[in-house]
Amino acid sequence: MADAPSLLASLKGLRSAPTLSAAEQGQLADELMAALATCEWFTVGVMAPSAAVAVASLRALETRLSWEALELDPSGEELASIEGPVFLKANQNNGRFLVRRESGLGEGLLITGHNPVDPSAEDTWGPLPLGLFDD
Structure with missing residues (x-):
């Protein structure tokens, strides 16, 4: 009998993150941490109903994973001027993030791991629930 697909793998191709029980969120976080460790x-990427929710989700992720806080790219729009649904794109390599208006998206976090030494470890995970990393 083949192994059941992981919860993390089951998210691929979804438009929005599913609602998960506390146990499922714990399982998802464990699977994600193992995947992230290889990169x-x-x-x-954060698909959210507002800029404030998108930035809060990014900050919770940074805190939980002990990442250095990324800075808002000065070439982007002021966060306070952005209304409605957004897409936030953050890049650890350059230390910055941008937020843009984007309607028609789902909701959730997408994380892409990069590993130039071992490209087979690279992947994109999600969409993960926006509150997955909240305390």
Whole structure:
């Protein structure tokens, strides 16, 4: 009998992150941490109903994973001026993030792991629930 697909793998191709029980969120976090451990740096996409929710989700992720806080890219729009649904794109390699208006997206976090030494470890995970990393 083949192994059941992991919860993390089951998210691929979804438009929005599913609602998960506390036990499922714990399982998902454990699977994600194992996958992230194989990568050197990350890009993050956050599909959220507002800029404030997107940035809060990024900050919770940074805190939980002990990442250095990324800075808002000065070439982007001021966060306070962005209304409605957004897409936040964060890049650990350059230390910055941008937020843009984007309607028609689902909701959730997408994390892409990068490993130039072992490209087979690279992947994109999600969409993960926006509150997965909240305390």
